[in-house]
Amino acid sequence: ATLPYDDSNIFAKILRGEIPCTKVYEDDHALAFNDISPQAPTHILVIPKGAYVSWDDFSARGSDAEIAGFVRAVGAVARDAGLVAPGYRLLANAGTHSLQEVPHLHVHIVAGRPLGPLLV
Ligand code: 5GP
Numbered sequence: 001a002t003l004p005y006d007d008s009n010i011f012a013k014i015l016r017g018e019i020p021c022t023k024v025y026e027d028d029h030a031l032a033f034n035d036i037s038p039q040a041p042t043h044i045l046v047i048p049k050g051a052y053v054s055w056d057d058f059s060a061r062g063s064d065a066e067i068a069g070f071v072r073a074v075g076a077v078a079r080d081a082g083l084v085a086p087g088y089r090l091l092a093n094a095g096t097h098s099l100q101e102v103p104h105l106h107v108h109i110v111a112g113r114p115l116g117p118l119l120v
Contacts, residue, residue: 003103005051011104015049025077029069032077032109041112042081042088046074052105054094074107083111089118 006012013019014033021033024044035043048070052058058067078088088111093100 003053005053005057006103007051009102009104011045011047011102011106012051015047015104025073025080027069027073027076029066030073032073035108040110040115042083042110044077044081044109045106046070046077046109047104047106053103054100054105055092056094058105074109078109078111081109081111083109086111087115089115 010019014021015031021031023031023033025032025046028049030046030048032044032046035045048058048062048066050058050062050066052062058070062070074090078084081088088109091108091110092106
């Protein structure tokens, strides 16, 4: 079962402005910022503004407006960052086996070099 949302997670603090981030995009439903430990030349995290732990939690509890807004934001970030032509990868961890570290839904956008095959 999905864990209850914990307001003390680091991305909740970023959303509240309690700790800084390098913002690359923001709208009513989503915030995007650079990953603090980038795994590729471009490594952006996109998060919904609502309190959701994971993709499964968001898809179950999020409103249609929140879900549509978030999906559109991920695409807007990729377009704004010039990633469409070279290409990019989206990745979202959820739960123990994935080693999800921060329990607020986030989509990783990684790009900027050939990424190789998806290794699991
Ligand atoms: P996960 O493993 O949960 O999918 O990914 C969490 C990501 O958040 C990691 O890539 C990690 O580098 C990033 N991260 C952790 N703490 C911070 C932080 O305080 N600021 C930013 N910008 N990224 C963070």
